[in-house]
Amino acid sequence: MNVGDLRWFVVLAETEHLTEAAAALGTSQPNLSRSLRRVEAAFGVRLFEREHRGLRLNPYGRIVLAAARASTVAVDTAQQQIDALLDPDSGTVRLAFLHSVATGIVPDLLTAFRAEAPSVNFGLREQPSHDIVHSLESGEAELAITGPRPDPAVFGWHLLQRQRLCLYVPPGHRLAGRHRVNLAEAAEEPFVGLRPDFGFRRVTDDLCRAAGFTPSVAFESTDLTTIDRLVGAGLGVAVLPGGAVRGTESGATPVPLEGIRARRDIGLTWRLTNNLSPAADRFRTFVRSLRQ
Structure with a gap:
């Protein structure tokens, strides 16, 4: 039967x-x-x-x-x-992304794509980088915006942005007027950062370690806007991607960090062995067509 x-x-x-x-x-x-x-x-x-x-x-x-x-x-x-x-005009794109790109790259891409495909839906997942890999492996996400690049033998990659990392300092801070700053100059400063389970927190810790110190963390948060505002209030300094926080008037000043390591690549990634749904494939094609 x-x-x-x-x-x-x-x-x-x-x-x-x-x-x-x-x-x-x-x-x-x-x-x-x-x-x-x-x-x-x-x-x-x-x-x-x-x-x-x-x-x-x-x-x-x-x-x-x-x-x-x-x-x-x-x-x-x-x-x-x-x-x-399965409809490329009205299907759903399952997209995971890093917390630290939630206020910049992600809304920009979605706004641009929806102008071309207004009926396509998005199932969004905001996750740390290691969870993003798991979501791609399990199929819970078809595409992801993350960094650094995952294993190239397993995942495809399209570079979206090469971000300069900055030291965000309070208004009137001694380093606020600099064009570049060596992170070691902030060794004695209190830091405001993401929680240890966030991938970008590990980036911060690695940069500080390379500069010869372990940061004294005054406060840990899960939100970049909160970190920006606390820096603006004078609680400490923070390492953040330049332009990662938008729409605030905290007064925090970003000063680019010196050194080739003071950057990170953000890209669109997908599992090579998985077939994308038509809507997800359409979104990937659209993103690849954009100028970096």
Whole structure:
């Protein structure tokens, strides 16, 4: 028994006439009879009483009819949902991204893409970089905006932005007017940073370690805007990507860090062995077409 047998059973149960049902279904009476036998065999009972003028649904048949109607509706609904997801004009893009790009790159890309494809939906996941890799591996995300680049043997990559890292300092700070700053000059400063489970926190710690010190952390947050405002309030300094925080008037001043390590690459990535949905493939093509 399959879904097709249940669909035929519903028509037969509604007409209670083998000839009429076969004509409505565009099949032969023998085919319809064989389908009915499969349904009855699956449930182990007769579902109709045979009468001179046709068939009459019995109590068992009425139970199966209710279940068959519900089942076929559920299957049709699932197919409609899958078709919608597979539609490049109205499907859903499952996109993961770093917390530190949530206020810049991500809204910019989504705004630009939705001008071209306004009916495409996005299922967004804001995650640390290691969780993003897991989401791509499991299929929970099809695409991700992350950095640094994951294993090139496993993941495709399109560079979106090479970010200069900056030391954000309070208004009037002794380093505020500098064109560049060596991070070692902030060794005695209190730092405001992300929590240790965030990938960019490890970037900060690695830079400080390379500069010869371990930062004294005054406060840990999960939000870049909070960090920016706390720096502006004079709580400490912070290492952040230049331009990562928008729309605030905290007064915090970004000073670019010296050194080749004081940058990070942000890109769009995807698992090479996974087939993207049409909507996700359309988004990837769109992103690749943009000038960096």
